[in-house]
Amino acid sequence: MDVGTVINTMRDPAGVPATPVVFQILAVATWVFHIAFVMLTMGTGVLAVYAFFRRATGPFWEQLSLAMTKVAKVSVSLLIVLGVSPLLFTQVIYDPQWYTSNVLSAAWVIGFIFTLIVGYCLWFVFYEANHDGAKQYVGFYAVMSLAIFALDGLIMHVLAYQAILPAEWMSWYAPGGVVDTSGTKLHAIEWARYLFIMSLSAPAVGLFLLAYSEYLTVRRDKTREYLEFARDLGRKIAARGAIISALLAVWWQFDLPASTGLRSQPLGWLIPAGLVILAWLASQRHPRLHGYTMLSLGLVMVALLAIWREVIRVAYLKPFGYNADTYTVHADWPSTILFFSTILGVGSLVGGYYLTLLYRAGRVEGVYTAEPRVDRLGSAAVAVLVVWIGVFFVYGVAIWLRNAFLA
Ligand code: HEM
Structure with a gap:
């Protein structure tokens, strides 16, 4: 071969x-x-x-x-x-x-x-x-x-x-x-x-x-x-x-x-x-x-x-x-959609929040108090995380139930 x-x-x-x-x-x-x-x-x-x-x-x-x-x-x-x-x-x-x-x-x-x-x-x-x-x-x-x-x-x-x-x-x-089989060499x-x-x-x-x-x-x-x-x-x-x-x-x-x-x-x-x-x-x-x-x-x-x-x-x-x-494709749309919506939702809001916070905080001396806009972004980041965790569990439980009772 x-x-x-x-x-x-x-x-x-x-x-x-x-x-x-x-x-x-x-x-x-x-x-x-x-x-x-x-x-x-x-x-x-x-x-x-x-x-x-x-x-x-x-x-x-x-x-x-x-x-x-x-x-x-x-x-x-x-x-x-x-x-x-x-x-x-x-x-x-x-x-x-x-x-x-x-x-x-x-x-x-x-x-x-x-x-x-x-x-x-x-x-x-x-x-x-x-x-x-x-x-x-x-x-x-x-x-x-x-x-x-x-x-x-x-x-x-x-x-x-x-x-x-x-x-x-x-x-x-x-x-x-x-x-x-030693695996000790960098070949x-x-x-x-x-x-x-x-x-x-x-x-x-x-x-x-x-x-x-x-x-x-x-x-x-x-x-x-x-x-x-x-x-x-x-x-x-x-x-x-x-x-x-x-x-x-x-x-x-x-x-x-x-x-x-x-x-x-x-x-x-x-x-x-x-x-x-x-x-x-x-x-x-x-x-x-x-x-x-x-x-x-x-x-x-x-x-x-x-x-x-x-x-x-x-x-x-x-x-x-x-x-x-x-590569063989076995399309799995729900997980693909979940993946990209996670990047978009969690990535942009949570990632965006951290980046904004770090950027703003580093430009002031002493303690930084978030401006209202940054504050709202923080609340949106927490909200999207809650939604994400909810969707994650609901999706997992739904699949488990389907496999256990309907398959
Ligand atoms: C001090 C620690 C590290 C250094 C200096 C380092 C450096 C590098 C360098 C120089 C490359 C390019 C190699 C090449 O193309 O020839 C590379 C590739 C990569 N590194 Fe790191 N890395 C570090 C730690 C890590 C860790 C902790 C992870 C995973 C959690 C990681 C994941 C990867 C991956 C996935 C690639 C690409 C492999 C590929 O495309 O085949 N690295 N890294």
Whole structure:
């Protein structure tokens, strides 16, 4: 039996509840948010440590280090939560690839959870200890934490990369004909791809600093000099970081196998080109190019990367006759409607409420009292949650009753 037949046979016979392209779009779109927070974590994390070790050299480094430590702390939790959705969608349409890849490196997959816990704890130790007059050694907790996060990113990369190399699976599973069930090996790493994605943390933190200084201009407890310092630093990091990332993107382009035809696809080249433009824009001081515009452009770049990863996956799996579009569909309209109405209703009202609240609260000093509009949004968010929980249970009970008494 050839590998193509195997991976097509390994698909879940239950099929998918809606047309597969829906899951493909959702996998790509939700990954954007996951990786954006990976970049923010790594970028703000490295900057927090750098600023920590530079505290003695200038008036603003300590303030910056404390601020970036807090951003990274929150960002890790968001990258974890936001990693779940692309994980689910990938598992739905690329289950043969994802599970095989996970089993082939199972020890690393299990280790991933524990290392993530240790890495996050270390960041909290740094966060607690990073205050006025903190000892230098405290910074090494943060260095260890970031090294562990980088390792976790490498594990994620290996899982994603091994998944698109089915021709190699047998030689990894049974090298020389001897079965190896240890799962202790990381079988394939594409350094160009991994380093490029991780390097985007530099332009990301640069763009974040531009938006950060813009956002805090209304706060009287943040001096104009500090915000100017953060903006200038952001410009420098974004411009230089984007150039380094652009070079790594070119390396990745040439690293793609010639047989896939991916090297000559314009979309792949749009990424380094876009990064060069971003670097140029970041170095400008044009008043219209304020922090939020630049951050939005950065998000567009991340979206391009997400689409490009999917194009690569499709191209790698094509020779094996694997196409997500041909996944068996067993339409389940009620659950599809429930899913999308949850995203629309709960997502927009509850998510919108939290985002509005955080945005407004961060712009005032001391205690924030919600304005009537934000207050109403809060009530609507609670109401939609109550409706959602009600619908969820009524739907479940209705199905249970139907199966128990009518089937
Ligand atoms: C510090 C922790 C993490 C880091 C640094 C990290 C980093 C990365 C990177 C660099 C990639 C892209 C790999 C590539 O395309 O080559 C990736 C993909 C991914 N990550 Fe994470 N990640 C982390 C934690 C998580 C967690 C906790 C989850 C799930 C809850 C998750 C879910 C995913 C998924 C689903 C993908 C895409 C896989 C695919 O498309 O095949 N990640 N991550």
